[in-house]
Structure formats: structure tokens, C-alpha cells
Amino acid sequence: MNAPGLLIGAARSSSGKTTLTLGLMRALTRRGLHVAPVKCGPDYIDPAFHAAATGHDGVNLDSWAMDADLIARLAARAGEDADIVIAEGAMGLFDGAPGGAAGTGASADVAAMLGWSVVLVHDVSGQAQTAAAVVRGLAAHDARVNIAGIVLNRVGSERHRRLAGEAIEALGLPVLGALPRDESVALPERHLGLVQAGETPELDARLDALADFVEAHVDVDAIVACATVAATGDVIPDASRKRSVRESSMTAEAPVAALDSRSPASRASGMTSGAVIPPPAQRIAVARDDAFSFFYPHLAQSWRDAGAELLFFSPLADEAPPDDCDLCWLPGGYPELHAGRLSAARAFIDGLRRFSDRRWVHGECGGYMVLGRALIDAAGDAHEMAGLLELETSFATRKLHLGYRRARLAAQHPLGAAGLPLRGHEFHYASVIREEGAPFALAHDAYSDEPRPAGLARNGVSGSFFHLMA
CATH class of the missing domain: 3.40.50.300 (P-loop containing nucleotide triphosphate hydrolases)
Incomplete structure (x- = not known):
């Protein structure tokens, strides 16, 4: 009930x-x-x-x-x-x-x-x-x-x-x-x-x-x-409907290996707008501490339901992403408040760089900024970041960027094939000083139909200010 x-x-x-x-x-x-x-x-x-x-x-x-x-x-x-x-x-x-x-x-x-x-x-x-x-x-x-x-x-x-x-x-x-x-x-x-x-x-x-x-x-x-x-019928599925949901490709009975054996195009097909995105890998290293805390519970749960394993690590504790993972996910958060500590966390920075040599790394918002060359804090001090993307961001001059975003992957990605539709939002005060390279996605807000480049992707490293919801 x-x-x-x-x-x-x-x-x-x-x-x-x-x-x-x-x-x-x-x-x-x-x-x-x-x-x-x-x-x-x-x-x-x-x-x-x-x-x-x-x-x-x-x-x-x-x-x-x-x-x-x-x-x-x-x-x-x-x-x-x-x-x-x-x-x-x-x-x-x-x-x-x-x-x-x-x-x-x-x-x-x-x-x-x-x-x-x-x-x-x-x-x-x-x-x-x-x-x-x-x-x-x-x-x-x-x-x-x-x-x-x-x-x-x-x-x-x-x-x-x-x-x-x-x-x-x-x-x-x-x-x-x-x-x-x-x-x-x-x-x-x-x-x-x-x-x-x-x-x-x-x-x-x-x-x-x-x-x-x-x-x-x-x-x-x-x-x-x-x-x-809660209402019944079309809103809350009945018992038989719940079983059909559990038998779908996004549940524990369908391992991630089976998902990954399909082509990215087949993974993208049949996915309705606003559905949960399948897990991007079998074992996912997820940064989690006061600098990286913006990770939606429904994504974590749906990825686990599909058979993925999430292993958490703390960059602020100078921990590197676990080496036995297939992908590293850097969520958003408040890296600008901890820029000095992150820059000095050499085990984290060096481990992230080694991880990116062989496996994919993706950053959302704050995680995206950490993947760049430098992050300038509110006092105007520049801090060296991972240097995996040609990106420099600043909080010295703040400007609010806020709203829903519709996006499509610009190229094949662990999340899916090129053109896969994504829905989410953007919410940050950082200004981009430099952003050079191929985009992660093409995105537009709820009031525009003109897509624009969003984020960066290069050599198995990607990121953007876009927070994925569905």
C-alpha cells in the first residue's frame, strides 16, 4: 500500500x-x-x-x-x-x-x-x-x-x-x-x-x-x-505494471554487462524523454565530500538497480578514484570553497590523471571546473586543477547561470550514442575565462530551440555545467 x-x-x-x-x-x-x-x-x-x-x-x-x-x-x-x-x-x-x-x-x-x-x-x-x-x-x-x-x-x-x-x-x-x-x-x-x-x-x-x-x-x-x-491508474502502476518495470532493461535483473553489449545507438533507441539514463559503466567511482555532493539519489539508485556498482571516494581527503573502476564521475558541489585544498591534493590530482589515461572521466558543474586548467576563487587567487580539459573558470566576478536545459550528446559517450537527448538544469555562479575544444553536448534552455555547444570532451574526458536528471 x-x-x-x-x-x-x-x-x-x-x-x-x-x-x-x-x-x-x-x-x-x-x-x-x-x-x-x-x-x-x-x-x-x-x-x-x-x-x-x-x-x-x-x-x-x-x-x-x-x-x-x-x-x-x-x-x-x-x-x-x-x-x-x-x-x-x-x-x-x-x-x-x-x-x-x-x-x-x-x-x-x-x-x-x-x-x-x-x-x-x-x-x-x-x-x-x-x-x-x-x-x-x-x-x-x-x-x-x-x-x-x-x-x-x-x-x-x-x-x-x-x-x-x-x-x-x-x-x-x-x-x-x-x-x-x-x-x-x-x-x-x-x-x-x-x-x-x-x-x-x-x-x-x-x-x-x-x-x-x-x-x-x-x-x-x-x-x-x-x-x-496517491492516485491509481495511469499514475501509480499496479502490481503487474510494477513487475513489468522491474523486468525492463533498467532493473537489477538486467546486468550492466548486457546493457553495454548493445550498441550505443540501441541504448538510445526507445528511451522516452524524461526517462532514467542507464548507467554509463559497470563500476563507477563517484567523488563524494563537501566539495562534490551534488549527485541525484534517483540516478544512484537507478544505476544500482541496473547492476552497476558505485564506489565513493573523497578528493578533499586526498583520495584518488579507485583503480578497479571503469569510469569516474565528479559531481557538482562547492570546489570554489576548497580550491586550495583540491589543488594541493596531489594523490587525488595525480590519480585522476592516471585514471583518465585508460578510462573515462566525466564532471558535472563543479566537477567540470576541477577537470580544467585553473579555478580562480572569489578572492581572485588562481589554483591549478587537473588540467585534463582546456578550461579556466572564475568566481572573482560572479554571474548567475540558472535554468532547465535540454541537451543532446555531441558524440558517442558512455552515457549513450551521439544525439541522445538529456534533460537537466544549470545552476552556478562561475564565469568561463577560457573553454576550448569539442563540446560534450549541444544544449538550449526551456525558452529557446537554438542549441549551443555545452562543455568539453577530449580523449575520454568530458564535462559541462549541465546537471543530468533524466
């Missing part, structure tokens, strides 16, 4: 979604419930906090990058042994982009597909009865979406709570709580969002404080009662 689920949404970013989500997750976990965490949209940082709050790894669901079948399978798997699924939305509830695989990427799409109710956290600072007008518009905007209740945030006084809350309740929508203004519960932030969970001091104490804060001001039981069981 699938666990009931709900989605925490808002009218805009910075409304209090993360505060309510983490506090609720931790409060229910302390009560002994198995909470399955979900993050809507492309995000690496929030899911790590979700895992810390619940003790369970989460999953990202994104209707722009993923097709409906993949969303259904990932959601069903997340809820298999759980008591409740709690999803945190991204940006505003209906914010998205055109040209998605199953929708616009809006959090509302995921709630509608899976039949989850929405609990709306609404920032009422600077508002009183006008909050009801905003909530009315959100509740009526999409008939597929059920807003089951409202939690007010940044309430200034009891009078403020009554003015906003009574106006909303007059619409027939229950107000489930009111969080007062309290900056003491805020989590530390940096340029890509929150400081990573593993770097947050006294994280357990902070999560408990968030849980105490939410329990003191919100009717937690009423929120739990809003959770709804």
Missing part, C-alpha cells in the same frame, strides 16, 4: 517552505513515524537536510525533466515502507517553464499527478486580509490541485494572526497554524542556497529546534490528516 502524501507549497520563494517542511519532518520522526522525504524540482541541498531530519534518503521529482511514468515509479518506491510522504515544493506553487517532459516543472504538477494535497505556507508579513485574496487565487488557479489547509508565516502579533487567519477561513480553507517571526530558527545560507547539511554546525540541535518551533505553533495532527493516498 502506498503511503499518504502531502506537498508543502507557497506563493513564492522564501515564504517558509523549508522551515515548515523540516520542522514537520523532524517532529513526526521524533514520534516514531517513517517519513519519506521528497523535493520537487532540481535541488541538491534541501534533500540532504530532509535526510538529516528523517533518517531516510529522499528523492527529487520534477515534471519538466522527468516523464510521468518515472515520477510515478520514484514516488511509489519512496512511499513503499513509509508512514507518510512529505514533499517540499520549489519556488511558487505554479512556477515552471515550457517544454517539459510531463509538465512545466511546477510543484503543482507533482501534487496533481500523484493526488497529493497541498498545505500552503503563506508569508503574511506586510499583509492582513489581503492574504485571503492571494490564497483564494492560488486555491482556484488549477482545478487539479487541492489546497487542504494554510499555515501562516512571519506573523507579527495575535491581532495580525486573527486579521489574516479569519479572512482566509471565511473562504472555507482551514488555517492549521501560525508561525511567528523568529530569525533564531533560520538556517545559514550561502550563494547557492543553504549551507550544506554536513557543514551546518549542531545540525541535530537546529532540526530539533525547528521541530519544537513547528509543534508549538502548528496543529501537526491536522496537517497529517491532510495527507492523501
